[in-house]
Amino acid sequence: MQVEPLDLELDPSQDAVLAGLSSIPAFDQEPCGVWSAEGLTVVGMGMRAGLHMTVETRLVIEQAARMLYLVADPISEACILKLNPAAQSLGHMYQTGKRLEVLAGYLMKFYKPEHEVFLYHAPELPASRPLIERVALRDLPRAEFISISTLYIPPRGQPQTNEENILPLERMEVRK
DSSP: OOOOOOOTTTOHHHHHHHHHHHHSOOOOOOOOSSSOSSSOOOOOOOSSTTTSOOHHHHHHHHHOSSOEEOOSSHHHHHHHHHHOTTOEEOGGGOSTTTTHHHHHHHHTTTSOTTOEEEEEEOOSSTTSOOEEEEEEGGGGGGSOOOTTEEEEOOOSSOOOOOHHHHHHHHHSOOOO
């Protein structure tokens, strides 16, 4: 997915969203213990960039020493880059067939090539419907996979019952 830079002159609604970021007061404070300079903090932008972002998310993005992001639209990307110009996109890792060929090969050690998996594409707008695509595992590298896709791999049949664990559970009394 190639993201083009926003041309705010062409779309005033984008300008309104980005201008909304400026109306939130800036915080000159150290991280407040919810996240730290070490480790990984994952935040969500909400369904509509700039409009659904929490103050906490804004602080995390602004104060991140290293900011990696994956978003589905150029407005979200512009919001992130406005808050942290050094942020780096992971979008280049989500091209059709890329990293998926290796994943499919690995999964075929445990599942048959014809095992059905599902790609779930979440709706981008609240009124939209999701797109659910059925794919044989061997065809996964050629499936339409985008940054908002989730891969669901159903189990191979019913799980086996472990009698060693069930018998002690059946003997236990229920406490009231």
